Amino acid sequence: MSTDLVHWKHLPVAIPEENGTMIFSGSAVIDEQNSSGLAANKGDIPMVAVYTGHYIADTNNKENYIQSQNIAYSVDGGKDWKKYSNNPVLDLHKKDFRDPCVFWYAPEKKWVMATVLPKEHIVQFYGSPNLINWTHLSDFGPAGDIKDIWECPSLVQVPVSGSNGKKKWVLFNSQQTTMQYFVGEFDGTKFTNENPAENIYRPDYGPDYYAGITYNHLPPAQPPVLLGWANNWTYANDIPTNPWKSMMALPRQLSLKKINNEWILFQQPVQAIYQLRESPWKTDSVHIEKEKLLPAKSQQCELDVEWTPAANSVSGICLAVEKNKKLIIGYDEKEKKLFMDRKMSGDQSFNKKFQELSRYDASLPLPGKKLRLHIFFDHSIVEVFANEGLVLMTMQIFPEESENGIALYTEGGANLFDHVKIWNLKSAW
Secondary structure: OOOOOEEOOOOOOOOOEEEEEEEEEEEEEEEOEEEEEEEOOOOOOOEEEEEEEEOOOOOOOOOOEEEEEEEEEEEEOOOOEEEOOEEEEEEEEEEOOEEEEEEEEEOOOOEEEEEEEOOOOOEEEEOOOOOOOEEEEEEHHHHHHOOOEEEEEEEEEEEEEOOOOOOEEEEEEEOOOOEEEEEEEEEOOOOOEEEOOOOOOOOOOOOOOOOEEEEEOOOOOOOEEEEEEEOOOOOHHOOOHHHHHHHHEOOEEEEEEOOOOOOEEEEEEEEHHHEEEEEEEEEEEEEEEOEEEEOOOOOOOOEEEOOOOOOOOOEEEEEEEEOOOOOOOEEOOOOOOEEEEEEOOOOOOOOOHHHHEEEEEEEEEOOOEEEEEEEEEEEEEEEEEOOOOOEEEEOOOOOOOOOEEEEEEEEOOOOEEEEEEEEEOOOOO
């Protein structure tokens, strides 16, 4: 539970698994008009969770399963939950059919559900007057990235920056170890992609951002917020953390801009994250010819770095530095690419694939020539917001506590860093 999406309180399990049915991803809504009839007493407003029930009839054969969509509800604000007695509410009798994302579509006064057929690379849309009886509306896909299965769809209206209230619909989905998005229109029945069909657009270009979905029922002035899982199924069970094996990335508020006739998603951390700042350190006009270790040291910090990359140079910032250990966040000016490289960082012994998946990059031309990196480093996770949230990269590293140095570097030519500011961050817990 959270009031600001940054400070969280751990509550007991809301909906337990039982009778051979596991509980997979879904979403939750406030049924303000009690359209479901799940609130028996006048004045009660049900909160309804819609989730995938993963049913295994024979535990000796876990690959023989059926997935269907189920609901549970709470009439006390999410404290106590009860499963609907006539679950499932949507069942295609298919092995892989999951991850319902539900929202209220006001123009037609109905609920809309987006689900996936993972292997077919299809998002299906369903409509309902009451969250219980669902009718198939349309399919979207295959489209974009279809190399791996599709999971975790989310459809949301996102404001267009500087447009005086204009919004477009953004459809997110995940592909096993990465994500993509489409931008266009939704008429209550069908989603239409308006970006070039041959292009793939990602909300994050690092290895460790997956299954991001958006919130329902945010305050009217709050932009939509995307929350993703900061991990990668390739090595998720092996990462050297205890007692936890994963975390969520920072909540990101969303906007859109049209650039070169393409709708591009911009993302920024939610404002509440800045409440954690303390002990700032700042310097300006730093001339770097090779590498310079800064006096600030931290594994729990926020960084703001701005410079104009010199022609044909590779330059940037290194975190978790000690001797030959470091994570490199750099910009290749010749290739016009932002990259992250963890091959020299921390512990990598726990999984061979983690070592192999060390370098990631993303195209990032600089029309204004300047590059600004807004970076959050929290011990084992680094999130990079480049040029006001145009390109994002999320990456896990596992350094020793002593590996806490921060350095600026350049190769292939000197660079002048205009501005560097570093804040230590208080714990959110």
